Amino acid sequence: MTAREQEYRELFMAEALEYYESMSRHLSELERTPDDVPALNELFRLMHNLKSNARAMGHTAIGEVAHSLETVFGLIRDRERAFAGPLVAVVFTGLDELGAMIRAVGADQPLPDAAALLDNLARVARGDEPVLPAPAPADAEAPAEEDARKLELSDLVYIQVRKLDKLLNLVGELVIDRDRILTLAEEIGHPALQATARHLFRISDDLQYSVMDVRLVGVGVLLNKFPRVVRDVATAEGKEVELSLGGQDVQIDRNVLQIMTDALLHLVRNGVSHGLEAPAEREAAGKPRVGQLRLLALTERDDVLIEVADDGPGIDTEAVRRKAVERGLATAELAATLDEQAVWAFLFEPGFSTAAQVTDISGRGVGLDVVKRALDSLGGQLRIASVLGQGTSFTLVLPTSIAVKGALLVELDGRPYAVPLLHTDTVLALRPDEFSVVGGLLLAHVQGQAVPVVPLRELLHAEGTEALPAADKTLLQGPQQVLVVNYNHRRLGLLVDQFLRQQNIVVKALSKPLDAIDLFGGVTLLGSGQVCLVLDVPALTRLFVARRA
Template structure:
């Protein structure tokens, strides 16, 4: 049950606007730390916090107003030069903005946030009084309690008077045995009230800055709203009007033709009207697609704070440079890109950037630069995360993968540098000597690769020892339209993502060799395995494939053997939510009206690898039989 009855719309508007404002404040605080005398920055930060406080006041979020007011007072003293910016003061301010963001989490659940941590309030008051000194002890942030953990202090470990088995309920929710603590005052109340009370009590009992986030990361709902420039909406409206006029013209011509008027003038007018409709529909499609596009800067704006906090915790001096923030990307991609970019930035700061002493010994500047850049290249968006750190050692990566049992010695011996770098994407791979709260479990880079592949993208690594590492992500401009290559197996067409296609090659029997029990081809000096489309789909192979499509992924290159191909199409993807056969990413309709399956090549290839692939005899059986 929400505590904001009748104010839900106002609450949602506040959370969207205040979230953007707070992200902007965080970025400006990072800039302020580098330029503590910039009064313009201080004024902008002050205005941002003042606006957040005003919105919180409308919602009667008293504790949020209190925290914002104290922080605002500190900013006021800084901008009036009554105090000066120090690292300790910045730590307190950053903790305050973190606590404000945590309070937003409560508001997302329709719950009034509890009071901020007492230690944080005391530190803010000391800072305002100019009494905050270096080395002032501060409580560490605590993990955000969830609904499950919040139930611990209030759930009865017995059957209550209301007949509910609280032990069973608690075990079903948390998967753990129920505690013995009982609070009779909460029995019989609405579950949301119990959860709210528990969260508030748990937050006030715990030491540390900040309160709980409203949902766990995995439970956070997607933001389905989108901001659209009115000029783009006007364009859509104008095109809709033009299409309406053209439709009326076509209806009139249809009536004339049905009435028996089929002279050359009428047919010419029909041809002109159809051509005009085709052009208008294409323009409308492009205009509608543009309404989905959002500046990637809205995604980038939260990363400077993350990089700053991590670098300070590791004792490193790192500056995150943002480039190409105006580059637009499909709104549906933004949330899926958030985690991969966070992992890449954390990886760059933790693993890529050397400690300050090592940088100075190597003749490098004390401050390291991590670059986050976005740009559009053709029909793709390219995102780059680059550092000027120690770089990657291909030989060490191979040795570590062998040590962990992820690859064999034979596989390691034939790997080139590019393949060695891609080992970091294997689940469980990590070069960290020990697990920390930042890295070491071998999960982060696997998440990066998995999320990028979900977006039909690719990721490439370039590295030079002593100079740094560059991760390059390439993504389609939009997920609504996917360029595909239409290939054929007998008379049946299938579509494969064009982003994976490098070229089309003829398959000739004399060029097919068998290596390790698999059919292979040599393409410009590289030995590539051949997989038949019929074999991947589990269909009988009635004909010997005549063409091979050179496919390239982050993990491997291979040749997809097909009967023939029909050309390139821009596929409008229709997802199969209720029923999705294995190896099928979606469906599309070709220009001739034929329905075509869009293949998930990664899933199909994984199945084929489990079954051992295609032998040369299987590939050429039909042709050899005919020749005999």
């Protein structure tokens, strides 16, 4: 049995035992007040869930008993049978036997034979007299099977995500202090202290990964909600869609998934309503009537990818290019030079997606900026692939966990700043004569591409809404350190004083009232105890675009 199968079995056991206990409680209530409708409804619901779970896990015998009991509860609910007389004894026996069967599954033992029980359940369902064992029904309610019926606690604990969040925050603090202690131990140079600090390092590392592991869920918990969504949208839009799901077992932090829920909902709805043609249109284009929509999760190094792909008309790149110019997102000259990736990136700009006619032209666009915002908040990336006439795929690149981020530390005016690696492209040291100034903009030439460069200092200290000062090459003295960052297919060079190092950081959110300043994604503490601001590359890029001279 694989670890995954083992985990599923444990989950089944925990849920089944919980259902069993709830049902025992509700059944006792029903016995006291036979017309207790809520208790009856709850019994029916729980039994139905147990039946589905048991069948899904291949425990057909449990499924059979649960099915028969569900039938009896249904008859009682519909007032065709009364919860009275010999039926009560049969139902109680049935539930006890169901409990014994669940425990047998847990103990890996053969399941008890339920033929007699099933026969009796069928009898009461038909309204016939059940065949009861020798003791009178009154005795059945007495605790006759004391030894067989043990009290058991589940092996699983349900826990609120809020508590896990707190645990993760505490581990984050611990990791920061650990780094501080390690630095101090090196400074003091005491061998025993150093050894202890290294041990502390390993333990807290383990602890951190254990806590991160606890928060992981299968992407399936979200993906499995989509067949219904797709069906509803397809029905409303008169589309025929076949949805295929894959990679439900891929593990991801629960909160990362939570943050992406709306974004994924948008992408899937869009995929059906705009990404796929109407059946007649598809047939006219020589495609099968039924459109294909694929939702696939997979892992790539430390990242989780979720892909939403359709076999629709694809993105009309030229239409998007024209629209971007009309919307003022780019000048006609600039737009003409952009490659298709850069053009597609416009689809996710806030100003772009709200226009209804865009959807008609490009087949894309409603609310896609929601996707970009959610990705930005996680430091994720978006990949787009599209072939005209054949289809489009959007791939969300997500961090597995939100706790730790790789970052490059840079120094400016004697203070460290962290830039998440997800947004860094390359670092360069350039002589002043390697820059050029075009239209007041400082440009560096990176891999054959002209990349605008701005002193980070100017971006951080730009006041009000004035344009940044025009670039002046003569102000550059000596070699310049350029950090090229990348956001939404836009590259931007930031002039910094020096590069410090690369390291994993634990990002803490800025507390009020400073959280209103969007240039910073948060703050981290370095091993030296120094406070280090984490730069938000999307916000810096937006600021640069808005203020460039």
